[in-house]
Structure formats: C-alpha cells, structure tokens
Amino acid sequence: MNYYSTNGTAPMADLKKAVVKGLAEDRGLYMPEHIKTLPQAFFDNIQDMSFRDIAYNVAAAFFGEDVDGDALQDIVYDTLSFDCPVVKVTDNIYSLELFHGPTLAFKDVGARFMARLLQYFLRRSGNDEQVNVLVATSGDTGSAVANGFLGVEGIHVYVLYPKGKVSPIQECQFTTLGHNITAIEVDGVFDDCQALVKSAFMDAELNEHMRLTSANSINVARFLPQAFYYFNAYAQLRRQGKADSMVVCVPSGNFGNICAGLFAKRMGLPIKHFIAANNANDVFYQYLQTGIYTPQPSIQTIANAMDVGDPSNFARIYDLYGKDWKAIRTDISGATYTDEQIADTMRQVFKTTGYVCDPHGACGFRALSERLRDGETGVFLETAHPAKFKQTVDNILGSDIEIPAKLQAFMNGKKQSVAMSSDFKAFKQFLLSE
Numbered sequence: 001m002n003y004y005s006t007n008g009t010a011p012m013a014d015l016k017k018a019v020v021k022g023l024a025e026d027r028g029l030y031m032p033e034h035i036k037t038l039p040q041a042f043f044d045n046i047q048d049m050s051f052r053d054i055a056y057n058v059a060a061a062f063f064g065e066d067v068d069g070d071a072l073q074d075i076v077y078d079t080l081s082f083d084c085p086v087v088k089v090t091d092n093i094y095s096l097e098l099f100h101g102p103t104l105a106f107k108d109v110g111a112r113f114m115a116r117l118l119q120y121f122l123r124r125s126g127n128d129e130q131v132n133v134l135v136a137t138s139g140d141t142g143s144a145v146a147n148g149f150l151g152v153e154g155i156h157v158y159v160l161y162p163k164g165k166v167s168p169i170q171e172c173q174f175t176t177l178g179h180n181i182t183a184i185e186v187d188g189v190f191d192d193c194q195a196l197v198k199s200a201f202m203d204a205e206l207n208e209h210m211r212l213t214s215a216n217s218i219n220v221a222r223f224l225p226q227a228f229y230y231f232n233a234y235a236q237l238r239r240q241g242k243a244d245s246m247v248v249c250v251p252s253g254n255f256g257n258i259c260a261g262l263f264a265k266r267m268g269l270p271i272k273h274f275i276a277a278n279n280a281n282d283v284f285y286q287y288l289q290t291g292i293y294t295p296q297p298s299i300q301t302i303a304n305a306m307d308v309g310d311p312s313n314f315a316r317i318y319d320l321y322g323k324d325w326k327a328i329r330t331d332i333s334g335a336t337y338t339d340e341q342i343a344d345t346m347r348q349v350f351k352t353t354g355y356v357c358d359p360h361g362a363c364g365f366r367a368l369s370e371r372l373r374d375g376e377t378g379v380f381l382e383t384a385h386p387a388k389f390k391q392t393v394d395n396i397l398g399s400d401i402e403i404p405a406k407l408q409a410f411m412n413g414k415k416q417s418v419a420m421s422s423d424f425k426a427f428k429q430f431l432l433s434e
C-alpha cells in the first residue's frame with residue numbers, strides 16, 4: 001500500500017518509508033491510499049472472535065500487502081498482551097478501558113506496535129546497524145514509547161524530558177528501565193526537548209554518525225493500530241445486544257485516537273456517531289461551530305494529556321472527509337469542559353456509580369451524558385488509569401486510590417538519567433560519543 005501526504009506535494013511513500021520517516025518531506029501527515037472495507041462475514045462473526053483475531057483482521061487490511069502474514073500476526077499478538085474491556089458505568093454508558101497495558105494508558109498499543117513493525121523492517125533489510133529513536137515528552141508519550149521499545153533488539157531509544165516538569169509517577173516509567181532506553185533530563189521546558197530532537201534530525205554530521213528516527217504520535221504505525229479496540233468494543237457490546245446505535249466519545253488532544261476510530265467506521269464498523277471531548281483547549285470544537293480552524297496556544301488543564309492548541313491529526317480528519325466541514329459535522333460532534341466541570345463530573349460519576357474516571361475519561365463521560373438520545377448506547381474511551389493522575393484524582397474525590405502493582409513496580413525502580421543542558425552542542429556531543 002502507498003501512503004500520500006496530506007500536504008499533497010511529497011512523493012508517495014511505501015509503508016516502510018512512512019514508518020521510518022514519520023512525517024512526509026512536505027511536513028504533511030501520511031495517509032493510506034486506500035481504506036479497505038471489511039467483509040460482512042467479519043462483522044457477522046465478530047462477537048465470537050478474540051480481541052487478537054479481530055485486531056489481526058483489521059491489521060491485515062492496512063498492512064497485509066507490506067508485512068508477511070505470520071509476522072503481522074506475531075506483531076499484533078505481541079502488542080495485545082493485555083485486554084481492553086468495556087465496563088458498564090450507567091444503563092446506557094460504557095467505559096472502554098484502554099489502561100491495562102504496561103504504562104496504563106492507550107498509547108501503549110501504538111507504541112508497541114510501532115516498535116515491532118520497525119524491527120520487522122530493519123531485520124528484513126538485512127542492515128543490522130542500530131537505529132536510534134529520539135522522542136521528546138511531557139510525560140505520557142515517553143513512557144509509552146520507552147516501554148513499547150524496551151528490549152526490542154537493534155533499536156535504542158533516547159527519551160528527552162524537561163527537568164522538574166514531569167510528575168514523579170510519569171518520570172519513573174521511563175527513567176527506571178535501563179537496557180536500550182536512555183532517559184535524558186533536560187534543563188529546560190518541553191519545547192526545549194522538542195527543539196533538541198528537531199535539531200538532531202537536521203544535523204548532517206550526526207546523521208552520518210548514527211541512524212536517527214522519531215516515534216512521534218503522528219506516525220502511521222502508532223495511530224492506525226488504535227483502530228483495533230474500536231472493533232473489539234463493538235464485539236463486546238454485540239455480545240450484550242447493545243451495539244445497534246453506538247455513539248463513541250473520545251477524549252482528544254492531538255486527535256490521533258479519534259482519527260483511528262473514524263478509520264474504523266470507514267472500514268465498515270457501524271458506529272452511529274462520534275463525539276470529540278475536549279478540555280478548555282477547544283480549537284476543534286470551535287472549528288465545528290464555525291468551519292474555521294484557528295490554532296491557539298495550549299492552555300494548562302487537569303486533563304493535561306489533552307492540552308493541545310493545534311492538534312496534529314486535524315490534517316488527517318480534514319483529508320479523510322474531503323475537506324468538507326458539513327461532512328465532518330455529520331459524523332463528529334464536539335464538547336469542551338473547564339477544569340471545574342471535569343472535577344464536578346468525576347465527583348458525580350463516583351457518587352452515583354462508584355466508578356473512578358480519570359480527568360480525561362471524565363470529559364468523555366460528560367459529553368455522552370449530555371448528548372445521548374433514547375435507544376443509543378454510549379462508549380467513552382477511558383484513556384488512562386486514574387492512578388496515573390493520582391494526586392489530581394485524590395484531591396477531587398477526597399480519595400486515596402490504589403496504585404496498581406505495575407505502576408508501583410516502576411516507582412520502586414532506580415532512577416537513571418543523563419543530565420543535559422538545553423544547548424544543542426552538548427546534546428550532539430553526547431550522541432556522537434554514544
């Protein structure tokens with residue numbers, strides 16, 4: 001399958017190039033040239049299939065031309081070493097829990113899949129020179145990428161994060177791993193980390209010295225596998241006879257997760273409607289109202305993984321719908337909530353149902369509770385385990401929520417990181433000496 005750029009001027013890329021490069025030469029995002037619809041027989045039998053087999057069928061539609069069947073099955077099975085259950089919260093609202101993976105958030109799925117797919121291409125090319133992944137993080141991406149790539153032979157990961165700006169719970173998820181993961185603590189803010197990574201990609205001498213690649217969330221290998229759990233959610237609701245009018249609500253930041261859901265719908269998955277739930281960063285919501293897309297500086301909120309003022313995957317959604325605002329509005333509604341509304345929702349849900357939402361999932365729940373019509377079943381994506389945001393959640397609920405063993409294990413590990421100034425010369429020298 002070929003991949004074109006949303007900016008329209010870069011040459012087509014094959015899957016390997018799209019995965020290794022991430023972004024097209026014209027700075028556009030790669031899109032698959034075709035989206036295959038899955039056969040009716042697949043949907044007829046879906047409720048009898050395992051998550052892994054559902055996912056394999058979806059993966060084959062995207063990657064089957066480029067990855068040999070056994071290898072693809074292996075990659076999919078390895079990625080889905082954990083479940084994504086649908087849990088009933090109220091009579092008509094379900095939580096799709098995407099936090100049962102290694103770092104307790106949905107990014108685990110795409111990160112692991114990308115690691116294994118990249119490894120597949122490297123092995124097949126017979127070039128055993130090490131590949132180095134550089135990733136800048138403000139928290140969640142670094143932990144997912146580091147754990148996804150942990151122990152993957154032939155690939156070394158450098159995670160750059162801003163000193164003192166990442167919560168201790170997040171920090172321990174990428175600083176305690178060792179092996180092929182190096183954490184770099186930058187004396188600066190997130191933007192400094194990002195600038196270091198960008199400079200490294202553009203530095204000729206460095207690129208002579210080592211093979212560099214990114215593991216950015218815009219990578220097709222990270223976002224497409226997120227379609228897997230939409231199909232699996234449908235299968236689970238089918239088993240309960242609740243799948244007929246399914247409305248899916250996705251707490252959104254860079255809009256990669258919802259974009260994967262829109263692809264699933266395009267493949268034939270009968271989702272009636274989508275809601276993109278946002279915190280105070282309401283650029284997409286405003287776009288739906290006005291038809292005009294105006295990026296904004298990001299605003300800090302308690303749902304901080306969604307503090308995005310210029311969602312990168314907007315370009316994909318716009319392209320998927322032929323740049324047609326009305327068509328986008330037909331399939332997707334928006335919602336935007338203040339921190340106070342998010343906190344109120346978390347308290348309300350906990351009080352009435354006993355379910356603990358994290359701040360991101362709470363946006364999803366609230367949008368469904370405001371918008372669902374009779375006969376519809378709502379599913380919101382619970383994008384992270386509430387313990388990842390323990391301090392915020394405990395403050396709001398007056399609780400002392402339990403930290404899952406997986407997370408506790410990271411917290412017991414020994415922090416190892418390399419201190420770095422935000423000056424590119426020092427970072428370059430460090431990489432050259434590696």
Ligand SMILES: *Cc1c(COP(=O)(O)O)cnc(C)c1O
Pocket residue numbers: 105106107140251252253254255256257258305306360383384
């Ligand atoms: C990354 C993230 C989001 C936003 O997902 P996008 O794909 O960027 O829209 C929402 N919640 C959590 C917990 C996240 O880590």
